[in-house]
């Protein structure tokens with residue numbers, strides 16, 4: 001068996017082809033995560049003060065408007081907890097839930113429960129399934145790592161459309177450094193790049209998309225922040241956020257229920273992360289997730305290594321899952337298996353706005369202005 005070099009601090013290893021180690025054997029992800037943490041993560045009094053100021057600002061700018069902020073609600077832990085807390089802070093929210101066809105039933109019930117309990121306005125947006133199916137098949141044929149792009153793209157494009165439509169400036173985001181501080185770039189590609197989506201559809205699709213929401217990186221980095229003056233806020237970075245505690249708090253104060261692993265609110269995401277990625281590309285997202293928890297000192301490296309001894313997927317359930325996925329996509333199990341075992345491709349073999357000179361310059365300016 002091939003031996004992989006592993007970071008001495010976290011559990012990332014050379015299955016990330018771009019990983020680098022220092023002379024002590026600590027990886028670039030650990031170093032980078034710590035640097036970013038210093039800048040954005042304040043699970044303390046300082047964070048509380050920052051959060052209070054932001055809430056005040058959001059409320060004062062929301063005066064005379066129907067909503068203070070918009071939030072994408074998947075029904076998973078992060079976004080549900082965020083909505084629950086934002087309600088506690090007295091923010092008037094518009095919650096947007098995008099149904100891309102793969103929702104776990106519990107997650108869907110969670111969305112309804114959280115909004116009903118908190119008396120929060122909820123928009124449920126159903127993506128045209130024929131488009132969704134067509135695009136997912138194109139991505140599978142493209143044989144690229146990030147098979148969550150169609151779903152994620154639909155989520156964010158819809159969220160921003162609703163923000164503009166309702167004249168909402170603040171987007172609350174459930175991203176949190178504590179559990180997501182490590183994710184190697186080589187394992188995927190930016191889901192917001194509509195040009196990438198369109199290129200893959202053009203090369204592998206059987207027809208044009210009719211009604212699929214498309215956004216692009218220029219809109220994200222220029223139009224929304226500078227023309228529409230929109231701001232993305234990550235409140236979970238300004239409070240002590242421990243997933244176990246958040247789950248307990250949600251379960252005891254609302255009708256929300258837990259449904260399993262990280263991002264398993266979608267049947268597709270579950271299959272993609274636990275089976276497609278590790279089997280096809282040898283990318284095991286648990287390594288990034290567990291490493292994040294090590295860096296934020298929620299678990300030890302030994303605990304993470306122990307968890308990694310288990311396979312990322314459950315052998316006894318895979319064939320059922322494949323059957324369910326294939327049937328939903330309207331292909332046979334053999335066709336699905338053939339797509340998974342086709343020759344691997346990288347995202348850069350398709351048009352990537354993120355790799356263009358112009359975008360790289362804009363990205364630098366954007367990063368600078370955001371500080």
Ligand SMILES: [Zn+2]
Pocket residue numbers: 007008009010011012026027028029030031291
């Ligand atoms: Zn590391």
